[in-house]
Amino acid sequence: MKYLLMIPGPVETPDEITDVFNGQTIAHYGKEFRDLYIDTTQKLSNVLGTKGCSFLIPGSGSTALEAIGLNFCDSKRCLIINNGHFGDRIYDIASKYAASTDQITFKKGRSYDLKVIEDYLKKNQYDLLWMVHVDTSIGILNPLKEVAVLSEKYGTRVFVDAIASSAIEEIQMDNWGIDCIANASQKGFSCPAGFGLLTVGDNLVKQIKPASEIKGWCLNLGIWIEYYNKWNDWHPYPVTLPTNLVKALNKSLELIEIQGIGNRVAMYKDVSDKLIRSVRKLGLDLFVPEPNNAHGLTAVSTLGKFDASDFKEFIRDRYKIQIGGSLDKNMKSLVFRIGHMSTKQCLSRNLVSVMSALGTYMKLKNIEADTGEAISVLI
Numbered sequence: 001m002k003y004l005l006m007i008p009g010p011v012e013t014p015d016e017i018t019d020v021f022n023g024q025t026i027a028h029y030g031k032e033f034r035d036l037y038i039d040t041t042q043k044l045s046n047v048l049g050t051k052g053c054s055f056l057i058p059g060s061g062s063t064a065l066e067a068i069g070l071n072f073c074d075s076k077r078c079l080i081i082n083n084g085h086f087g088d089r090i091y092d093i094a095s096k097y098a099a100s101t102d103q104i105t106f107k108k109g110r111s112y113d114l115k116v117i118e119d120y121l122k123k124n125q126y127d128l129l130w131m132v133h134v135d136t137s138i139g140i141l142n143p144l145k146e147v148a149v150l151s152e153k154y155g156t157r158v159f160v161d162a163i164a165s166s167a168i169e170e171i172q173m174d175n176w177g178i179d180c181i182a183n184a185s186q187k188g189f190s191c192p193a194g195f196g197l198l199t200v201g202d203n204l205v206k207q208i209k210p211a212s213e214i215k216g217w218c219l220n221l222g223i224w225i226e227y228y229n230k231w232n233d234w235h236p237y238p239v240t241l242p243t244n245l246v247k248a249l250n251k252s253l254e255l256i257e258i259q260g261i262g263n264r265v266a267m268y269k270d271v272s273d274k275l276i277r278s279v280r281k282l283g284l285d286l287f288v289p290e291p292n293n294a295h296g297l298t299a300v301s302t303l304g305k306f307d308a309s310d311f312k313e314f315i316r317d318r319y320k321i322q323i324g325g326s327l328d329k330n331m332k333s334l335v336f337r338i339g340h341m342s343t344k345q346c347l348s349r350n351l352v353s354v355m356s357a358l359g360t361y362m363k364l365k366n367i368e369a370d371t372g373e374a375i376s377v378l379i
Helices: 017-022 030-049 061-075 085-097 114-123 144-153 221-230 245-258 263-281 308-319 348-364 370-374
Strands: 055-060 078-081 099-104 128-132 157-161 181-183 194-201 297-302 335-339
Touching: 017 245, 030 055, 030 194, 055 061, 061 128, 061 157, 061 194, 061 221, 078 348, 085 099, 085 128, 085 157, 099 114, 099 128, 114 297, 128 144, 128 370, 144 157, 194 308, 221 263, 245 263, 263 297, 263 348, 263 370, 308 335, 308 348, 348 370
Parallel strands: 078 099, 078 128, 128 157, 157 181
Antiparallel strands: 055 194, 181 194, 297 335
């Protein structure tokens, strides 16, 4: 069954990227593919605003998170900032590698309290701070730049899960003092799933330990650097890469460069603002209040007017549209999530399809809803 994917990843892939991905499979070595790989890693670093190095690691976004744990948390003192489901995940990963792991836990849906974070940094000597930029479980955008400034003040490195924010929200790694970012191919980069993407700032690249001093092999960045240095002319990576996905990612990054990252961020903000207005026309609201809402998805609060899980099934069965539910069992009936992370998801026709279905559902439930007004703001 074919569905319109309006979930926060994997996303609806734009046709020009799908065409590249569906092309003939090519060899994962040789000068031609080597050049494509190098060009793709450089484009990725440029989009994230760093002169550092990017690694295209087969797997999911969690693969990149695991690579951070393995290569940078070992024997370190870590501070995790957590206000959502994926904050729980990075805490779990860090705890398996770090010498010690402290956690500041904020209520889900509530933005960071910077004073609390500074108090922790001031009282303790942490080697690194790790945070989630956008936690898709609740649709929150966390203050990355502000946390990075605090961390630099206290000599603490900054690591970021930017899986749901890269190529959507503003990120300036070098200017903001961010040391490492984990992301993935299937969200803001509008590609199929299959890559855990890791971008490491230039200063930190120089401090990656030799391969023999890092546990593991596939995610051991020392191994990746060895291959880059020794096999650079034809195979500068240690594993077989999904070549069609490299082609697709390169195409995506090319389109982002043409659009301009500033224009792209503004586009997502505009789409988000329109969808919020549309949601409110139906008498619903955001789960996370502005300005702390993410711009690549909208977490909608039903305000108790209907069961969000029931609507999720309705729109899937009747309209063949998939949206996201809550990842928290206590909020499944209260919150649903609309993804608009790829440029294809952001098309007016796709957003209108979701909101039209929502308006129809509410009328069937005898809930007052001005569907016409809700749709008009999206056109």
